[in-house]
Amino acid sequence: MCVAVPGRILSIDHQPPGGDSDGEDPLWRIAQVDFGGVRQQVSLACLPEAQVGDRVIVHVGIALSLVAEDQEAETRGPLPWAQP
Amino acid sequence: MNACIQLAHGGGGTLMQQLIDRELRCLYNDPTQVLHDAARLERPPGLLAFSTDSYVVQPLEFCGGDIGSLAITGTANDLAMAGARPLHLSVALILEEGLPLELLRRLVASMAASARSCGVAIRTGDTKVVERGKGDGIFITTSGIGVVEAPNAIDPLAIQPGDQILVSGDLGRHGLAIMAARHGLDLQPPVASDCAPLWPLVEQLLAAQVQLHCLRDLTRGGLASALQELAQARGLEFTVENKQLPVLEAVARSCELLGFDPLHLANEGRFVAVLPPQHLGTALALLAPLGGRHIGAVRQGPGRVLLRTEFGTERLLLPPSGELLPRIC
Amino acid sequence: MGTAMSIAMARLAQQLAATVSQPWTLMEVCGGQTHAIVRSGLDQLLPPGLRLIHGPGCPVCVTPAATIDAALELATRPELILCSYGDMLRVPGSDPTGGNLLQQRAAGGDVRLLTSPLQALAIAQAHPQRQVVFLAVGFETTAPATALLARQALGLQLANLSLLLAHVRVPPAMEAIITAPGNQVQGFLAAGHVCSVMGISELELMVRQHQLPVVVTGFEPLELMQGLLHCVQLLEAGTPRVLNAYKKVVRDSGNPTARALVEEVFELAPQTWRGLGALPASGLALRPAYHHLDARRRFQLGQASKGESDNPCISGLILQGQKNPVDCPAFGKGCRPEHPLGAPMVSSEGACAAYHHYRP
Numbered sequence: 001m002c003v004a005v006p007g008r009i010l011s012i013d014h015q016p017p018g019g020d021s022d023g024e025d026p027l028w029r030i031a032q033v034d035f036g037g038v039r040q041q042v043s044l045a046c047l048p049e050a051q052v053g054d055r056v057i058v059h060v061g062i063a064l065s066l067v068a069e070d071q072e073a074e075t076r077g078p079l080p081w082a083q084p
Numbered sequence: 085m086n087a088c089i090q091l092a093h094g095g096g097g098t099l100m101q102q103l104i105d106r107e108l109r110c111l112y113n114d115p116t117q118v119l120h121d122a123a124r125l126e127r128p129p130g131l132l133a134f135s136t137d138s139y140v141v142q143p144l145e146f147c148g149g150d151i152g153s154l155a156i157t158g159t160a161n162d163l164a165m166a167g168a169r170p171l172h173l174s175v176a177l178i179l180e181e182g183l184p185l186e187l188l189r190r191l192v193a194s195m196a197a198s199a200r201s202c203g204v205a206i207r208t209g210d211t212k213v214v215e216r217g218k219g220d221g222i223f224i225t226t227s228g229i230g231v232v233e234a235p236n237a238i239d240p241l242a243i244q245p246g247d248q249i250l251v252s253g254d255l256g257r258h259g260l261a262i263m264a265a266r267h268g269l270d271l272q273p274p275v276a277s278d279c280a281p282l283w284p285l286v287e288q289l290l291a292a293q294v295q296l297h298c299l300r301d302l303t304r305g306g307l308a309s310a311l312q313e314l315a316q317a318r319g320l321e322f323t324v325e326n327k328q329l330p331v332l333e334a335v336a337r338s339c340e341l342l343g344f345d346p347l348h349l350a351n352e353g354r355f356v357a358v359l360p361p362q363h364l365g366t367a368l369a370l371l372a373p374l375g376g377r378h379i380g381a382v383r384q385g386p387g388r389v390l391l392r393t394e395f396g397t398e399r400l401l402l403p404p405s406g407e408l409l410p411r412i413c
Numbered sequence: 414m415g416t417a418m419s420i421a422m423a424r425l426a427q428q429l430a431a432t433v434s435q436p437w438t439l440m441e442v443c444g445g446q447t448h449a450i451v452r453s454g455l456d457q458l459l460p461p462g463l464r465l466i467h468g469p470g471c472p473v474c475v476t477p478a479a480t481i482d483a484a485l486e487l488a489t490r491p492e493l494i495l496c497s498y499g500d501m502l503r504v505p506g507s508d509p510t511g512g513n514l515l516q517q518r519a520a521g522g523d524v525r526l527l528t529s530p531l532q533a534l535a536i537a538q539a540h541p542q543r544q545v546v547f548l549a550v551g552f553e554t555t556a557p558a559t560a561l562l563a564r565q566a567l568g569l570q571l572a573n574l575s576l577l578l579a580h581v582r583v584p585p586a587m588e589a590i591i592t593a594p595g596n597q598v599q600g601f602l603a604a605g606h607v608c609s610v611m612g613i614s615e616l617e618l619m620v621r622q623h624q625l626p627v628v629v630t631g632f633e634p635l636e637l638m639q640g641l642l643h644c645v646q647l648l649e650a651g652t653p654r655v656l657n658a659y660k661k662v663v664r665d666s667g668n669p670t671a672r673a674l675v676e677e678v679f680e681l682a683p684q685t686w687r688g689l690g691a692l693p694a695s696g697l698a699l700r701p702a703y704h705h706l707d708a709r710r711r712f713q714l715g716q717a718s719k720g721e722s723d724n725p726c727i728s729g730l731i732l733q734g735q736k737n738p739v740d741c742p743a744f745g746k747g748c749r750p751e752h753p754l755g756a757p758m759v760s761s762e763g764a765c766a767a768y769h770h771y772r773p
Binding site: 267327342343388390393394395396397398399400402405406407409410411412413 | 416418419422423444445451452453454455457458471472473498499500502503515526528551555634749750751760761762769770771772773
C-alpha cells in the first residue's frame with residue numbers, strides 16, 4: 001500500500017531546527033538520496049545504522065530499511081520500457 | 085521606473101503604446117512595421133490549415149522552456165499534425181497586473197526565438213491587462229495558419245486495420261520538467277522539457293512520400309490520451325508494446341518515486357504517426373535516429389487501446405482521469 | 414523471442430501450473446500488490462482453479478468517511494491550512510456529491526499536497542499565525558513518519574500544528590477476513606513494506622492460530638508471481654507458515670527503531686474502517702503526552718458519522734474480497750474515477766480503480 005522506492009545515500013547531515021547543542025539527536029539526521037536521477041532529502045530517524053553509500057527503501061520521506069545489495073538485481077531488473 | 089505591468093498598460097492609451105513599442109515589437113519579423121487592426125496575408129495555393137490554442141501553464145518558466153515557447157511551438161505543431169507547413173501566427177496576451185516586466189521580456193524573447201525555429205512569422209496580436217488576482221501571471225492564446233502539403237487527408241478517419249503506430253521520441257520529459265518545477269524536485273541531471281517544432285520531421289516524411297494516415301502530437305495526458313482519442317474516433321483497437329515505448333531512465337525513476345505513469349505525462353515535442361505497413365520501413369529510417377520507435381499496430385476491434393506487457397499479457401491503457409497528483413500509496 | 418523478464422515469468426507460470434493440484438483461493442492484502450498484479454496482467458497467467466481475491470490494504474479506501482468529512486470542513490476555514498497526501502484529494506466524503514479536497518482547493522480552501530508528513534512541520538513553522546492540520550492516514554509503513562512528525566512538533570513546542578488521524582493496522586483486517594463467516598481465503602500474500610517495519614511476528618501469531626500460509630512479497634511482478642508460487646507450494650504441502658520472500662528489504666525482526674517511535678507516540682485504539690465497520694485495536698490514537706496535537710480535540714470535531722446508508726457503494730464487500738469490482742452494478746457506469754461513489758474507485762490502490770484502469 002506504499003510507494004516505497006530504493007535509493008542510494010549520497011550524503012548525511014544533521015539538521016536540528018535552530019541549532020542543537022546537545023549533540024546529534026538522531027531525530028534530525030537526514031540524508032541526500034539518489035533514486036536514479038532524482039534526488040530527495042530523506043529522514044534517517046528510523047534508520048540510525050544507515051551510512052553513506054547504503055541503499056535504502058524510502059516511504060513518505062523516511063528511510064525504513066536497508067536494501068541488501070547482493071539480492072538487488074534479481075527481480076527488480078531493468079525498467080519495462082525501452083531506453084531512448 | 086515601473087518594473088511591473090499596470091492596469092494602464094491595457095488601457096489603450098500612451099502606456100499601452102509604450103508597452104507595445106518597447107516590449108512587444110520584437111515579436112514581429114519587421115519590428116518597424118505599422119501595426120493595423122488586421123494583417124494582410126498572401127493567399128497560398130491549396131488548402132489552408134487553421135488552429136488555435138490557449139496556454140495557461142504553471143510555472144511560467146521551467147527547465148527547457150516557458151509559456152512563451154510552448155505557445156508558439158504548440159500551435160505550429162498542431163498545424164504540422166494536419167500535414168501543413170506553419171506560416172503565420174497571432175499572439176494574444178492577457179497579462180496580470182503585477183507581472184514583472186523582466187519576466188515579460190524573457191517570455192517575449194523566447195516567443196521570438198521559437199517563432200524563428202518553427203519558421204513562422206507572428207503577424208498580429210493583442211494585449212490586455214487584468215487586475216491582480218484575476219490572471220495567473222500571463223495567459224497566451226496563439227492562432228496559426230499553415231498551408232497543407234500532405235497529399236492526402238491526415239485524419240483519424242483515414243486509419244485502417246493493419247496500420248502501424250510509431251512514436252517520434254521518448255516520453256514524458258515535458259510533464260516531468262513541469263512537475264519538477266511545480267513540486268521542487270531535484271533532478272540530477274535536470275530533465276528539460278522536450279518542447280520542439282515537429283514540422284521538420286513531418287516535412288521529411290512527406291518528402292520521402294510516406295503515406296501518413298494520421299498524426300497526433302502528444303500533449304496533456306501523454307501517449308495514453310493521444311492514442312485513446314484516435315482509437316475512439318476511428319472505432320478500432322490499438323495495441324502497443326510496453327517494451328517498445330522509449331522512456332528516459334530519469335523520467336521512469338521519478339515517476340516511480342511520485343507514483344506517476346510516464347504514459348500519462350505531457351510531451352511538447354513528440355507525435356504519434358499511424359501509417360500503412362508498407363511505409364513503416366521508410367518512416368522508421370527517418371524517425372529512429374532521433375529516438376523514434378515502432379510501438380504498435382491497429383486492428384479490428386472496439387475503439388480502445390491495449391498495452392501488451394513485457395509478460396505477454398494485455399491490459400487497457402486509459403488516459404489519466406483528472407489532474408496528475410503525486411501519491412504515496 | 415522473449416526478454417529475460419518474460420522468460421522468467423513464463424517459467425514461474427509453468428511451475429505454478431505444475432504445482433496446483435486442486436483449487437485454491439488466495440488474497441493479496443495490499444492495494445499496491447493488487448495494482449501491480451492487474452497492471453501486469455498477472456491474473457491472466459494463473460492456472461485455472463487458482464483464484465486471487467483482493468484485500469483491504471488500501472489506506473485511502475478504508476479511511477472513514479467521517480474523517481474525510483472533517484477534513485473537508487476544516488478546509489473551509491480561512492485561517493487553516495489543510496495538508497494531505499495527493500491520494501486523499503479526490504476521495505468523496507459521506508456524500509458522494511459533497512465534493513472532495515481538490516474541489517475545496519478550487520473553491521479557495523488552502524489545501525496543500527504533501528509527499529512527506531515532515532513537510533507539514535516546515536509549513537507550520539513558516540505560518541506561525543495559522544493553524545496547520547495534517548490528514549494522517551496509512552498503514553504501519555506510514556505510521557513511523559507521522560510519529561516522527563509528532564515527536565519533532567513536540568520537541569519544537571509547535572502550537573499551530575495538529576493531526577487528523579486515521580492510521581490503521583493490517584493484522585486486525587486480516588483477522589476479520591479469516592474469521593468472517595463464509596471466508597474462502599486459504600492463504601495470503603502480505604505487504605512487504607508494512608513488514609519492513611513490523612517484521613513477521615504478528616503474522617506468525619496469526620498463522621499459528623489459523624493454520625494458513627502467509628508469504629511476504631515485494632511489488633515487482635516477478636516477486637508477486639514468486640510469492641504466489643511459494644504460497645501454493647505451502648498449501649499443497651499442507652505446511653502453513655510465514656515465508657519471507659522479500660528478504661532484501663524485510664528483516665524478520667522488522668525495524669525496531671521505527672516501531673519504538675510509533676509506540677512512543679501512539680497507542681492501539683478501536684478504529685472504524687470505511688466499508689468494514691469497527692475493528693478492535695485496529696487503529697492508532699495519540700498518547701496523552703501528544704493529545705494537544707490531536708486535531709479532533711483542538712477543533713472539537715464530532716465523532717459521529719453522517720452515515721453512508723443511501724450510497725450504493727459496496728466497498729465493504731470489495732475490500733473483504735467477497736465481491737469483485739465487476740460485480741457492482743455501478744461499476745463503470747454511475748461509479749467512475751471522475752465521479753466515484755466510494756473510495757476504491759478513486760484510490761490509486763483501490764481494486765475498483767485497478768479493474769477500471771487496466772481490465773480489458
